[in-house]
Every structure is written in structure tokens, then in C-alpha cells.
Amino acid sequence: MSPTHTGVTTAPLEPCGREDHQDCGIRDVLDRVGDKWSVLVVVELAQGVRRFRELQRAIDGISQRMLTLTVRRLERDGLVVRTVHATVPAQVDYRLTDTGASLTHLVKALADWSLTHRGVIAEARGRYDREHPDHDIR
Numbered sequence: 001m002s003p004t005h006t007g008v009t010t011a012p013l014e015p016c017g018r019e020d021h022q023d024c025g026i027r028d029v030l031d032r033v034g035d036k037w038s039v040l041v042v043v044e045l046a047q048g049v050r051r052f053r054e055l056q057r058a059i060d061g062i063s064q065r066m067l068t069l070t071v072r073r074l075e076r077d078g079l080v081v082r083t084v085h086a087t088v089p090a091q092v093d094y095r096l097t098d099t100g101a102s103l104t105h106l107v108k109a110l111a112d113w114s115l116t117h118r119g120v121i122a123e124a125r126g127r128y129d130r131e132h133p134d135h136d137i138r
Contacts, residue, residue: 032077037062037070039107045080046104049095
């Protein structure tokens with residue numbers, strides 16, 4: 001593939017180490033939107049407004065603490081809005097911002113790709129594990 005194939009950059013990215021380095025912003029954003037819990041929260045909120053417990057029930061395996069951290073980080077990054085309703089007890093719900101909603105087509109594409117290729121990946125993993133029985137990289 002040529003360096004200009006993607007149209008993103010023509011120069012290779014150097015390792016990030018300076019605050020003004022172009023790669024630092026990429027890593028910072030990908031660290032947030034690329035972690036599995038953030039992706040799953042975005043997928044769920046792409047379907048509409050959700051209360052905390054609805055999110056927790058919909059995202060298999062997420063703890064209350066991890067969900068709390070994830071939605072707070074997404075809120076801090078401007079991807080999610082948290083609304084507290086003045087009821088007794090207080091009700092809290094979450095929705096994607098316009099920026100968060102603009103991410104959903106990318107997340108959906110990744111999810112679709114994962115579903116399409118999961119069989120091939122499982123076969124490759126099995127083959128690798130058989131050929132390298134001493135390597136436990138799970």
C-alpha cells in the first residue's frame with residue numbers, strides 16, 4: 001500500500017513524546033473511543049436515551065464501577081450527556097451528543113466487520129494455538 005493510499009498522511013508517524021506531536025491527539029482519542037466498554041456504551045446509546053440500569057443490563061459483563069467510569073469519561077469527552085431528573089428518587093439518563101452520534105457509523109462498521117470475520121479469526125486463533133502450543137497470549 002502506498003503512503004498516500006488512505007489520504008490521511010503522507011509521512012509516517014513518529015512515536016509520540018512531545019505535547020505538540022501529531023500522533024498524541026490520535027492516541028488520546030483512540031484510547032477513549034477504542035476501549036471495549038466505551039464502544040459498547042456508544043452502541044447501546046445509538047439506539048436512544050438509556051437509564052444507567054438499562055445500560056448495565058444491556059452490556060454483558062460490565063460492573064457498576066466500570067460503567068460509571070465509562071459514562072463519566074464519555075461525558076467529559078463530550079460524547080455523552082448525562083441528565084438528572086428532579087424526581088424522588090432521582091432518575092438519571094444518558095444520550096449521545098451530536099459528536100457521539102457521529103461516531104456511531106464507525107462503531108457500527110467495526111461491529112459489522114467483527115461479525116463478518118469472527119469465524120475466520122477464530123480459525124486463525126485455533127491454527128496459531130495448535131502451531132504454537134507454548135505461547136499463551138490470551
